[in-house]
Amino acid sequence: MSTSEVRAQRVGSALLITIDRPEARNSVNAAVAAGLAAALDELEADTALRAGVLTGAQGTFSAGMDLKAALKGESPTIAGRGFGGLTEAHLTKPLIAAVEGFALGGGFELALGCDLIVAAQDAKFGLPEVKRGLIAAGGGVIRLPKRLPYHLAMEFLLTGEPVSGVRAGELGLANRVTAPGEAVATALELAEQLAHNAPLALAAVKSLTRAADGVPEAEAFALQRETMSTLMASADVQEGMTAFAERRPPRWTGK
Incomplete structure (x- = not known):
């Protein structure tokens, strides 16, 4: 645009x-x-x-x-x-x-x-x-x-x-x-x-970095656990692990 x-x-x-x-x-x-x-x-x-x-x-x-x-x-x-x-x-x-x-x-x-x-x-x-x-x-x-x-x-x-x-x-x-x-x-x-990296992971890095800025460490780790829980349930994490095991480039879907 x-x-x-x-x-x-x-x-x-x-x-x-x-x-x-x-x-x-x-x-x-x-x-x-x-x-x-x-x-x-x-x-x-x-x-x-x-x-x-x-x-x-x-x-x-x-x-x-x-x-x-x-x-x-x-x-x-x-x-x-x-x-x-x-x-x-x-x-x-x-x-x-x-x-x-x-x-x-x-x-x-x-x-x-x-x-x-x-x-x-x-x-x-x-x-x-x-x-x-x-x-x-x-x-x-x-x-x-x-x-x-x-x-x-x-x-x-x-x-x-x-x-x-x-x-x-x-x-x-x-x-x-x-x-x-x-x-x-x-x-x-x-x-x-x-662009070679997982889009959900890139977005999570940005989001968590903002959310953890200036907050107590314990709260930051709690936020990180929530983020990791969401990522671990994603198709992209499964794809990343599978691609590593199969020695091929991952095919990210952002899901």
């Missing part, structure tokens, strides 16, 4: 989602938020799609919130789904950010809302909201201190200064760091790797 602001293209078992407003550095306005939400709905609904890759057109990931649109009263958030229709959404399928160029403000927060990040060496990650009297309210203030040691996260949040894709890799923010122009190809390779 593509729009003029967001393109969705099937590549194998992955859905490549591209923010397509290069004239505005792929900043997020109401139309982009709606387009991203629609593309993510397509990813979730189609059982043939196993993972998503999020990127931006013409060498820029996203410069964040479209301030001009915001001044006109447009909202880049969607109720229950957050900034860009993504940052508060609960997706069951893996989503990979492929970052070229700027990922600033809300753009960085879109990447933080993904499960994996691939960054070009010369990409720029930053949260400059404090320079404009704001805070990184699309998940930056909440998520970044969970991904980085406190002092490193606070450097992003308090200075507003960006770092390169190389530095993002050194900090552990990026799973892969590529040559410029190679982020999407590498992200699609990762998506293909994920």
